[in-house]
Structures are given as structure tokens and as C-alpha cells.
Amino acid sequence: MSYIHPYKDTAFCLEQIVEFDALCESGESDANMELAVAVLDEAGKFGADILAPLNKTGDLQGAKLSDYGVEASPGFNEAYQQFAENGWLSLAATEDFGGQNMPNVLNTAVNEVWHSANMAFALCPMLSMGAMESIAHHASEELQNTWLPKMVSGEWTGTMNLTESDAGSDLAAIKTQAVPEGDHYLVTGQKIFITWGDHQMTDNVVHLVLARLPDAPAGVKGISLFIVPKFTLDGAGEPATRNAVNCLSLEHKLGIHGSPTCVMEFAGAEGYLVGEPNKGLVYMFTMMNHARQAVGLQGLSISERAYQLALAYAKDRVQGTRRDGSRIPIIEFPDVRRMLLMMKSSIEAMRGLALVAAAELDRAAGASGETQKAHHSKRFELLTPIVKGWLTEMSQELTSLGVQIHGGMGYIEETGAAQHLRDARILTIYEGTTGIQALDLVGRKTLMDQGASLKLLLDEMQATSEALSQSAYPENSVVTGFEQALKDGMDAYQHLLVSAENDKHHAGSASTNFMMLFGYLCGGWTMVKGAMKARAMLDAGDGDQDFLNAKLHTARFYCEHMLPRTKSCLAVVKSGSDVVMAMPGEQF
Template sequence: MSDYKHPYRDALFVLNELVDFDKLCAEHGFADANLELVSAIFDEAGKLGSEVLAPLNRVGDTQGVSLTEKGVQETAGFAEAYHQFQESGWPSLTAPEAFGGQNLPNVVGTAVNEIWHSANLSFALCPMLTQGAIESILHHGSDALKEAYLSRLVSGEWTGTMNLTEPDAGSDLAAVKTRAVPNGDHYLITGQKIFITWGDHQMTDNIIHLVLARLPDAPFGVKGISLFIVPKFLPDGSRNDAQCVSLEHKLGIHGSPTCVMSFGDKGGAIGYLVGEAHKGLAYMFTMMNHARQGVGLQGLSIAERSYQQALQYAKDRLQGTNKDGSRYPIIKFPDIRRMLMVMKSATEAMRALALVSAAEIDRAHGSEGEAAQTHQNRVELLTPIVKGWLTELAQEITYLGTQIHGGMGFIEETGSAQHYRDARILTIYEGTTGIQALDLVGRKTLVNKGEHLASLLEEIGQTLSALEASGQFPVQAKALRASLADGQAARQLLLDKSAEDAALAGSISVNYMMLFGYLCGGWLMSQAALKAQALLEANSGDPAFLNAKLTTSRFYAEHLLTRTGSLLAVIQAGSASILALPEDQF
């Protein structure tokens, strides 16, 4: 089904009431941006998403991509859609003006990217990877590399990729074997990379690969990895020694080519060193962190698409019978309402967290000194939660979308199953849920002794105080108080016991991350309730929308925020039973 509409009202509400968008723009270098402009941007993006990209979503799923003598051939219609996307200026939305960008805040790009990912996840992966390549070159490339590549990546004339994974080196990048040998003013790259999203296609004149490789004198491990730009076509127009040798056959995202890339089959692919030697992993993390929040956004996006389709089906599907023989739609059934409310309240919480986290990136970049570091600390703390919690919750929401369809949900022609399948990759690529969780318990909690998390919990406590002071939200206040206590207890347990139990952090990490995901969602939904109530009392805004926000906030508190209690119980169980069973008994 292609009837997708961007939930612009909710996005604008979050930007205005939770992000304080106009203040962010005024204080952090975006004086020309405001909510009126963003609303106009949403309108135009929504048209492209619903009228051009969404109709191609099913085509990409059923037809997929193919490998020909000329390389990867994208799904029919994708090239025309990409050219329209590029010519409308969408790739340049948040890029610096110096390289042809529009210099809009990152949070605007995040909100607009939800449109592309909801409309057509396979298509949207291509510009998302390009945005990550831009970030890496912008922050770490030499002036010469910036001059050679950034303007064309920013314009969308060229696209970018990220090449990390190898057949023998999945998440363990210390095992990377791809080699880079100095050869005059460049390097010769040899090796193979797998799982390379949009590694080849015919939509643009060039593709710029960012490749991790080792120099001959590289030390062992992750400290010996360097980053290289390896273009598909060289500056003189000749074909570089880099090509897709096979395509992966996947569960979902069939319209997105996942390539096995071979570098140097004919002597060596020409590459150019980014930054300093042996610091490539740090440089690539600039791209990966951008991508991790982007993948979290994909979780929201596919959840929203699944919700919209399930909602329409629930309104159209007649199943109940009245006493007079007339029939009524299944949306009147309480259990269908329950599932739809889980989907709606969860997606609203996910959107709030995605946009609030994206705004912290803008504040970090637009601040100086201690303020910049404070915002950067928050970015780093929230990134694994955004990536991990949003993508895990997307599994439940797309499951519910298929469940609401009943037997028709299991039939591919309905379209719901595609969202279910497409969502499945999101917990895996750009670092699995387990990797995000280890990052949260390790680098984001234990390394700084829980200081950054304590700051977040203190801020959540301020929202709780506002709820209790208002006296109008007893349900939300009770749930948030209990959940906040759960978060405080989980943090303290990790800090107190991880030193004496080496397996504890790894054993509790995923439940720890999920707990803080639900808590952050409850925090922001509580803020949303306070803001909605204030607007109602001021006779400002759409009363129907604002009252709906009050309802979804209460539902979230009752049905989703309460999950932190069971997660804490599992965390408190520790690692004993997880490690107790001998390996030969599995």
C-alpha cells in the first residue's frame, strides 16, 4: 500500500514544545530557520514521500535489484525518483553553505528523514549513507579532499558508502584484513568487504566509498586501522579497481542493494588517506554515530508506516455484526484498540526521543567550552538508546501491525508483512542491540561513573516534580516516579557490583538499555502532556490533537512505562543463571 502521510502535526509539536526549536535556532547559529519554514519543508517533503517514494516501496520489495555486466541495476523507477529527490535539493538540507548546503539544523534533517524512511526504507538508505560520508570527510578530511568530494556529495550528484565489515571481521574490526600500500600520492587498496549498503548502482555518476584498511606498518588491533576514500570513478574518469561481485539475498529491504565489494582484483584500487594514518576507526565512528541515530530513526519510521496501514485496515475491515444485521469495523474491538494504542503511543514517544536527541547534536555543535561538552555528553549517552530501543520497539510495533490485519497480514499482497520484514535488519546493522547495550553500560555509564546518566535522571526528576505540582496527571506522575526509581536502582546496581562480577555488565546490558529507553519515552511523553494541557488552557492549538496527546501520554504511562519494573527485576537477578549452564547442555 502506498497511502503514506507524514505525521507533521506531531513532529511540529515535538519541535515546538519539547525541543524549543526557535530558541535553538536563535542561540546556535540558525537564525534564518523557524517553525514556519519547517512546516513548509514538511509539506514539500510529504508530497515527494507520499506521491513518488511510497508507491515505489512495494516495487522495490517485489522486484528488488540485480547484478549485471554493468554493475548493480537498481529497481525500476528508483533512478527517476532519486533524480527528483536530488534536483529538489533534499540531499543538501543540513550541509554547510560552504559546500553548497542549506545549513539547516540537524533536527530538521532528522524530521525530514522520517518521511523518506517511512515512505521507502530501501530508497532512503542511499542518501542516509551519503550523509554519513559527508560528516566523516567534513570533520576529518584534508582541504584537498573536501574540495574534491564534498560539494558533489552534498548536492547528491554523487553518493557515499561505508565499508567496514569483512567475511572474517564482523563487529570485530580489529580483525580487518583489507590492505593499503603507499603508491606515490595515493594508496593501493586490496581486500573484500561485505554487507555494503548501496555499494553499487546506476543512479549517479560516481560512488564514494569510505574504506577501512591497514597500512603495511600498522600495529595490531583497532589502533592500526586507517580510513580511505576509494571512488568508483577516478578524477580522470577511468574506472577504479573496485566493484560489486555479488548481492546478498535478504529477508527485507529488497530495493536496497547489499553488496559484496572487491577492491584490487586488478592490482589495487586507488584510495586517498583521510586524516592521519592508524586513526581510521575514530574517523569512521563519526559516520557510524550519525548512522546509529539514523537507524534509530528508521525504527520510528517503519513503525509509523506500519501503524498507518494497520489503522486504515482496522477502520475498513468489517467483522462485527449489530443486532439489526449491519456490520461494524474491527477498530471498535477493545483488543484492536489496545494494539493500535500501543503502536500510536510508542511511535509518539520514539519520535520525541529521536528529535530531542537530534537537537542535542545541534546544541553541541553550536556551543562552546563546558556547554558544548555537556551537550555532547548527552548526545553520546542517548545515541545507543535511540539506536537500540527504537529499533527493538519497531519489532513489536510492526508485529502488531501485522497482527491487526489477522490472516491478511500474513499475505504479502497486503503489504504489512513487508514492514515486518524490513524492520528486522534495524536491530542488527550499524551495531547490534547487544553492541549498543554494551556501549551504554560501558563507555556511557561505567567509564564516567554514571555521572552523565545521573544528570539525565535529575532532569527526569524535574519533569516528575512538574507533573506532581500540576495535580492533573496522577497516573503519569505515579508511573514516572516508579520508573525513575527503577532507573536509579539499575544505575546504582551496575556501579556497585560490576567490579566484583566481571560478567554483570554484559549480562544485564540489553535489559538496562531497554529500561532507560522506556524511561526516556515516559519522560518525554510526560513533558508532552504538560505542554498539551498548557496549550488547552490557553485556547491555543488544535483541541482534538492536544486531547489525543493527553490520552496517549496516559496510555504510555499505564502500558509501556510500567515495563521498567520487570526489566529492573531481571537486572537485579544478575549473571548467575545466565552463566550457570555448561556449554554442552545448550
């Protein structure tokens, strides 16, 4: 059940598809490919040696609630201390608060390692990074100085407290109250599904909490954001007084047992307003774009881990006998190869899309003018629901294939394949379900700007398609496969813009298939970009020939086996809303 970071794949993706060196030169970071490879190498070792062996421990001996609060799985505390000491929380944070100012895309590539090695553990730093991001963007300088340095160092962790039992996807229904009291607020209410809401690995836990002020307007316009620490600080900034916030219970979940999912009770807990009153939802959206890309990345990571396990089994397990009496490893059977190639090629496409999307944040930060900055910000926002929605949906299929390749052994828990499937199952749900991602893509990210952002993306893909065609790329199925899928994407795009005007339920009925179509297409875009680079390198005699030839293989497989799925997505997008909405509820 070991894990090895696929550093060559990640490096190829960063260097050839993201064009990391050019990105760094145009931005504010001193990073370059050489540094990136060194960082990834260290991360890969830490993931493989320290975190991966604890993955099954977390599953079998999940977090527990005791009289002292939540106790993490055996070994997690020690691993966390090393993780923090090695500075892994500070990679993308600014130097002002002790960060290393590395590009977001590199931090993303590193985070892939943590989630592959131990997703339940990695949720803790993931939520911390999200909370830091939010404080860094929206809190006052005083709050930043108070809370950020120890979060960046990993001495304290952060959480996000959004959901309430009647307010899941519908944040308008949030009931938690925050009442002013001197220079702070008293926060009262109950939050559910709070990941790593409590633990004893650090001296403090910094909760970001959505709540309403007494005079707040109803609905989403009356939500504010607060910092509520587990311990309030003394004059020296050290945790001193236990705040009135407690974990009431832990959920008994299908997977990620190592990650405590808490019901949190705020009983007049001391809190501090982040930014302005009633702007909580706006602040949430910054936070959510990051968190959603992070969850999309988890979809990639868990699929990679499942692939490694299935691949090892397929090479090891023999079944049937050759004429010479030797036994045949099942990787030689066409249908097993097909499943492994589905995993491998999809994972490459997912990694391509995850890193291309993550790099847009760096491009926005490093942009020379407002127009370019806005362009890259919009691209980041456009790709976010696709990264979250498509990568996590794919992870369901791919981790399930991981089980399937194991045959009967896949159903036995000791094998480990089933854990990846169980762990992955949360990914299409938390940080906004697939349906919510799809509505975000169709509504806020596409219809709201009359399709302008998506059109720009389609135009870039068109340019890639033309370049591919003119490059005399030798495998025609790659050229036509991408062309066809792009045509389907344009067709869906045009259909959406027209239909949304006449059919109020069209967007909602078509959204998930629309999002999935663009997932397959965007993934394919990064695959053909990579394939063109690999082809050019092969022609020039550069690099590892076998590795580059494998890139051509996986791109071809993806174009022939995965891209045709755009057709069925398109058919659904075009079928309209009547078929979804017309049947009376009582006939279900």
C-alpha cells in the same frame, strides 16, 4: 498502501518538546518553526507522491547485479534524480559545500519521511549523508573540496565499507590492506554487507573504507580510513577512470530488497587517506553515532508506516454485527484498540526521543562555551545507543502488531504489512546489533565516566517528574507511572555502578535490559513533557483541542501500558551474571 506524513505530530514534537525556535535562536541556523513546517510539508509531499509508491516495487523487483554492475529497482533512478535536484541531500550540509545549513534535528525529522515512504531507497541518501559527515569532520581541506560538493548536490553518492566476513562487530579483525603508492594508496580486500555499494543512479560512488597500512599496529589501533571512488577523477574533477572496485554479488535478504547489499572487491583500488593514519576507529565513532541515530530513526519510520496501514485496515474491516444490524469496524474492539494505541503511543515516544537526541547535536554546535558544548555532545553520545537500540527493538514489536491487526490478511504478502515486518528486521542488526548498543551504553557511555552523564540525565528527568507532580496534572497514572519508571531507572543505574566492580560479567549480562529500561524511560520522559505542554495549551485555550486531548490520551496509555515494562527490565538487571554465565556450554 499510501503514506501520509504525520506533520502535526512532528510539528508538535519539534515545537513543544524540542523547543525548536529557541534552539534555532541559540544556534547558527536561520531556521524557525515556520520554515521547518514548510520544509516538512514539501518533504511529506515528495515522500507520499514519489517515494511511497515505489516501496512495493522495490520489494518485488529488488536491485539486480548485471554485467554493468548493480541496477536499481524500476523507478528508483528517476526518483533519485528528483530527490537530488530538490536538494534533499544538502539540507544539513554546510554552505561551504553547497549545503543549506539546516539544524540536524530538522534534517532528522525530514529523514523520517524518506524512511517511512521507502526505507530501501532512503538507505542510499542515508549512507551518503553519513559519508559526507565523516569527510566533513576528518578529511583534509583538499579532499573535502574534491569530494563534498558533488556529494552534497547528490550528483555522487557515498557508502561505508566496514564489515569483512570475519570482522563484524569485531573491527579489530579487519584485514583489508592499503599500500602507499605515490600520493595515494592501493586498497586490497573484500568487504561484505555494503549497502548501496554500487548502482548506476549517479556518475560516481564514493566509498569510505576501513583498511590497514603495512606498518599498522594490530587490532583496532591499526585501522585507517580511506576514500576509494568508483571512478578516479580527471584534472577537471570529473569521473574519468574506472577504479579497481567492484560488486561481486548481492545478498538475498529477508527484506529491503530495493536496497542492494553488496560484496565489494577492492583489487588494488586507488584510495586517499582520510585524516591521520591509524585513526580510523576514532573517525568511525563520529560516523557511527550519526549512522546509529539514523538507524534508530528508521525504526520510528517503519513503525509509523506500519501503523498507518494497520489503522486504515482497522477502520475499514468489519467483523460482527450490532443489534441494529450494522457491522462493527474492528477498531472498536478493545484488543484492536489496545494494539493500535501501543503502536501510536510508542511511535510518539520514539519520535520524541529521536528528535530530542538529534537536537543535542545542534545544541552542542550552538553552545556558547566549551562546558555547554561538551555537555550536549556527551548527551548526544549517551542517547545514541538508546535511540538505536530501543527504537529498533520497538520496531520489531510494532511492525509485528501491524501484521497482527490485519489478522489472516496480514500474512498475505499483497497486503503490505508483512513487508514492513521483513524490512524492519534488519534494524536491530546493522550499524551494531542491539547487544553492541547496550554494551556501548553500559560501558563506554556510563561506566567509563562513572555514570556522570547518565546521572545528569536522571536528574533532569527527576526535575520533570517533580514539575509534573507540582503541576497538579489531573491523571494520576501519568504522574505515578513516570515516577515509578524513573525510580526503576535510578535503581538500575545504582545497581550497575556497584555490580560492575565485583562482577566482571554483570555489564554484559544486564546490558540489553538496562538499555531497554532507559529506552522506555526516556521515551516516557518526552511523552510527559509533551503532555504537560498539551495540558497547558488546553488550559489556555490554545491550539487544536482534539489533537491536544489525543496527546493526553496517548501519554496516559504509554504510562499505563508501556512504562510498567521497566519493572521486568530492572528485575533482570538486578539478577546478576551468574544465571547467565554458569551453565556449561555443552548443556545448551
